[in-house]
Each structure stands twice: as C-alpha cells, then as structure tokens.
Amino acid sequence: MEALSNRSAIEEHQVKRLHQMLHEVLKTNEFYRTKLSSDGFPEIDSLKKLKQLPFTTKTELVQDQIARPPFGSDLTFSLEKYIRIHQTSGTTGKPMYWLDTEESWEWWAECWKTIFQAAGVRPGDRVYFAFSFGPFIGFWAGWEGARKLGALAISGGGQSTAQRIRAIIDCGATVLVCTPTYAIHMASEARKTGIDLVQQSSIRISIHAGEPGASIPSTKKMIEEMWGAKCYDHPGATEVGAFGFECEARPGGVHVNESEFIAEVIDPESGVAVKEGDKGELVITNLGRIGSPVIRYRTGDLVQPTREPCECGRLFIRLEGGVLGRVDDMVVVRGINVFPSAIENVMREFPEIDEFRIEAVQRRALTELRLTLEPGPECTSTTGLAERVAQKFRESIGLRPQVELVSPGTLPRFELKAKRFFKL
Numbered sequence: 375m376e377a378l379s380n381r382s383a384i385e386e387h388q389v390k391r392l393h394q395m396l397h398e399v400l401k402t403n404e405f406y407r408t409k410l411s412s413d414g415f416p417e418i419d420s421l422k423k424l425k426q427l428p429f430t431t432k433t434e435l436v437q438d439q440i441a442r443p444p445f446g447s448d449l450t451f452s453l454e455k456y457i458r459i460h461q462t463s464g465t466t467g468k469p470m471y472w473l474d475t476e477e478s479w480e481w482w483a484e485c486w487k488t489i490f491q492a493a494g495v496r497p498g499d500r501v502y503f504a505f506s507f508g509p510f511i512g513f514w515a516g517w518e519g520a521r522k523l524g525a526l527a528i529s530g531g532g533q534s535t536a537q538r539i540r541a542i543i544d545c546g547a548t549v550l551v552c553t554p555t556y557a558i559h560m561a562s563e564a565r566k567t568g569i570d571l572v573q574q575s576s577i578r579i580s581i582h583a584g585e586p587g588a589s590i591p592s593t594k595k596m597i598e599e600m601w602g603a604k605c606y607d608h609p610g611a612t613e614v615g616a617f618g619f620e621c622e623a624r625p626g627g628v629h630v631n632e633s634e635f636i637a638e639v640i641d642p643e644s645g646v647a648v649k650e651g652d653k654g655e656l657v658i659t660n661l662g663r664i665g666s667p668v669i670r671y672r673t674g675d676l677v678q679p680t681r682e683p684c685e686c687g688r689l690f691i692r693l694e695g696g697v698l699g700r701v702d703d704m705v706v707v708r709g710i711n712v713f714p715s716a717i718e719n720v721m722r723e724f725p726e727i728d729e730f731r732i733e734a735v736q737r738r739a740l741t742e743l744r745l746t747l748e749p750g751p752e753c754t755s756t757t758g759l760a761e762r763v764a765q766k767f768r769e770s771i772g773l774r775p776q777v778e779l780v781s782p783g784t785l786p787r788f789e790l791k792a793k794r795f796f797k798l
C-alpha cells in the first residue's frame with residue numbers, strides 16, 4: 375500500500391498494469407482484438423487514452439457467447455489453461471459462462487484477502503460461508519481468500535438454515551459471509567427456535583455481497599443488532615471480479631480496490647463522465663484477469679463517487695452508499711427518482727416486517743407504487759401497520775404507496791440475489 379500513497383502513484387500503477395494487460399490480451403484474445411483493432415491496436419500510456427476506447431456491454435458479451443458457444447471469445451489463452459468455470463444467474467437474460475486461469479483465480483483470492491483485511495478479519499478467524507457452492511460465483515472466491523489470509527473456512531454448502539445456525543455456534547465461527555437478506559433470514563429463523571445469536575454465536579464481523587443491503591443504513595443496523603456483529607458490504611460481479619470493499623472506518627459506502635481495478639462513472643444516457651458527487655453508472659476495467667478481462671465494462675450499477683479523504687487513510691475512490699441499485703431499476707414516480715435501495719432502507723426500519731415486495735405500476739402516464747408486506751413473528755398486531763409504513767414512505771421518499779398486508783409465508787425467500795422490485 376505504501377507505493378500507492380498518493381493519487382498520481384495510484385494512476386501510474388494503473389496505467390502500468392493496464393499496459394501490461396493489453397499487451398497480453400491483444401495478442402490472442404479474439405473478442406478484444408476484434409473490438410479494439412479498428413484504428414490499429416491502441417497504445418495506452420495514460421488513463422485519458424483508456425477513455426478513448428469503446429465501452430464493453432453485457433449484451434455484447436452475451437451475444438458473443440451465443441455466436442461462439444459455449445464460452446465465447448473473450449479468452450486470451452487456449453481452453454486447457456483455464457481451471458475454474460462459473461456462470462451468471464441470468465436473471466436479466468441468458469446466463470453467461472465465465473472462465474478463470476490459475477493466475478486469475480489467484481487474483482480473485484487476493485482481491486478477497488483485501489476485503490477480509492479491510493473489515494478486520496485476521497488469520498485465526500473462523501469464517502462461515504452460508505452459501506450453496508453451486509455454479510454461481512457467489513462466495514467461491516471468498517472461500518479461496520480466507521485460505522490465503524490464513525483463516526479457517528467453514529462451508530455451509532448443502533445445509534438447511536437450522537444446520538447452518540447450529541454449525542456457526544458449534545464451530546465458534548467469528549465471521550459470517552452471505553447475502554444481507556440471508557443474514558436477516560437466518561437470524562429470524564434462529565429467534566423462532568429460541569436461539570439468541572448475539573449471546574450464543576461468536577460472530578463479530580459479517581461480510582455481505584450479492585445485493586446492496588449491507589450499505590443501506592437500516593439494513594446494516596438490523597443485521598448488526600440481530601448478530602451482535604459489525605456488518606460490512608462488498609460489491610462485485612462474476613464478469614468483473616471482487617472490485618469493492620468496506621473499510622473499518624465505515625464512512626457509509628465502499629472503496630473501489632484501485633490497485634486491481636480502474637473505475638469510471640458515466641452518465642448512462644450520454645456515456646460522458648459525471649462530475650464528482652453526481653450519480654452515474656459504474657464502468658470497470660479489471661487489471662488482473664488477463665485470461666478473461668473486461669475493459670471499460672458498463673456494470674449497470676448506479677453509484678455516487680467521491681474522493682473525499684477517508685479516515686482509514688486509503689486514497690481509493692469511494693462509492694457513497696455502496697451500489698445504489700441497478701441503473702435500469704430506477705423509476706420516476708411523480709417526478710421523484712426512486713431507487714430500490716431507498717425503499718429497502720424504509721422497510722428495514724420496521725422489524726415486525728419479515729419480507730416485502732414493491733411494484734412500480736404504470737397506469738397511462740402515471741406510475742404508482744404498490745407495496746406488499748408480510749409481517750413476521752415480531753408483529754403482535756397488524757393494526758395500523760399499513761398506515762405507519764405508508765406514512766414513513768411519505769416522510770422519507772416523498773411518496774405514498776398503496777399498501778397491502780399478506781399472511782406469513784406468502785412472499786418468496788432468497789439465498790442469493792433477492793428480487794423484491796418489479797416494474798409492471
């Protein structure tokens with residue numbers, strides 16, 4: 375970290391890595407050779423020159439895999455060099471496969487080691503992964519990162535929620551890794567069976583990914599109270615890598631790991647860089663995944679960047695409030711921009727609500743919000759609940775939704791990628 379102690383040192387480091395990466399990639403990677411060769415291969419010796427390259431979009435990558443099945447052509451090496459394969463969840467279309475070489479898988483593990491260290495996880499910690507270890511990348515790389523750090527990694531694959539809770543207590547797990555939704559679900563299931571995780575578990579740190587929840591203040595607070603632990607956010611993506619982490623200073627957002635990624639934030643309409651402090655779409659170039667890189671990749675994530683100094687001393691750019699939502703998920707209701715993360719922030723102020731669903735319904739020219747609530751075991755009476763929630767929405771977001779209550783167990787539960795927001 376010493377070498378990256380000022381802004382120009384960070385940028386010099388990024389340009390050097392980028393140059394090395396492109397040198398390798400453009401020799402043999404068909405996808406980027408085709409994409410970047412129109413004016414001869416670019417000689418990138420500054421970040422300004424990077425900004426002259428075209429963006430990479432998810433649609434392009436999906437189309438490439440359809441045209442050249444099954445793995446597409448964003449491959450720098452021959453197939454036998456790859457040792458890991460994962461796939462995206464495909465919630466917004468056809469799932470994509472993504473391959474890693476020994477080198478790039480090692481790079482993933484290093485990125486996760488950074489996430490753990492930034493949250494205060496140390497060698498000797500016992501890290502429990504409440505994760506199914508299926509084909510999605512999820513926390514696979516976190517599992518490798520724990521090994522690199524010298525922590526004890528405990529798999530929660532193939533386990534029921536009750537078995538996971540038991541293992542966390544019995545093994546003396548000190549760190550929990552899962553989605554924010556699942557952390558809340560586990561804690562509320564534990565309560566139903568009379569287990570107090572604050573007293574009975576040794577979890578002191580929780581790290582969450584897959585959804586923005588851990589940067590949403592009331593969700594964070596809820597997880598911390600349910601587990602008696604400090605809760606940290608981590609944004610990442612299958613095709614990009616583990617690009618962000620929350621530091622122990624916890625300034626209300628995440629850092630981008632700028633030693634391994636280059637971040638840009640653009641206006642999603644015009645593609646032009648936004649001013650610092652303005653919201654926009656995050657664009658990422660990864661520097662250590664030479665076997666299957668992304669260059670100027672439009673993540674679809676809405677963020678608000680700042681370079682304000684952080685108490686932790688790192689100079690890496692911060693995304694205030696973490697990932698605020700998907701650019702596509704923003705809806706305008708009566709002139710107000712509404713993000714799913716802002717809705718969740720309101721909902722998590724009501725511990726008596728177990729699960730919820732929100733729909734933005736288009737009726738002629740007007741969009742209306744419809745909210746479905748499922749009360750949990752802590753709800754002793756539903757009298758006035760709908761009204762209180764509607765009132766809170768009005769105060770926080772400036773809108774009053776229609777509210778409907780449903781009986782317990784009606785709405786779906788999630789282990790990965792909760793889907794609660796729908797546009798109808």
Ligand SMILES: [Zn+2]
Binds near residue numbers: 621624625684687
């Ligand atoms: Zn910091």
